[in-house]
Amino acid sequence: MIIKLSPKFGAEPLTLIKRNDTLSINGETFDFTTIPEGAVLPESAINCEYIIGDITRSNGHLIICLMLPCGPDSTDAANFPEDIVNPRNGHIGLPE
Template sequence: MKISFTPMRRDPGMVLSCDGDRLTVNGETFDFSSLAEGATLSRDTLEPDWLASDVRRRDGVVELTVILPHGPTAPEETLFPAPVVVETGPVPLPPYSG
């Protein structure tokens, strides 16, 4: 899964993990395994308020953008985060605050 981030000043922080095509956000799991190659799920059809983009599958990889909550003193690496690719396990997130 390729995850991009849109930083936003928000309380509280976030915990993300990935297991194949399933993404868990703060304990809630979203399964994108039925998303076909080249298909897109509109952000408007999905419930989570952390989602900042449509979800698509390109070259076999689920791609999406999530809102990255951060504190009032977030460091530059949090304000300008790089995308990550994760297959299984915790999603590495930049620090919530500096």
């Protein structure tokens, strides 16, 4: 899994928990296990304000872009986040 983060000012906090190809976003679980290699799941098929853009699977990696809430005191790590590549199962730490 590759999680791309897109900062947005003033949004509610974000909590992520990963379990293989399942991602819980603020307590709501999304199962992406059925997305085959090369497929695209359109953003419009997912009812989640934090998911930005289509979800794809490429070279075995599920690729998803999420909105990262930021505030006026956010660090450079949050304002210019790096991709999260192959996170372990469990809680995913995000830049603040």
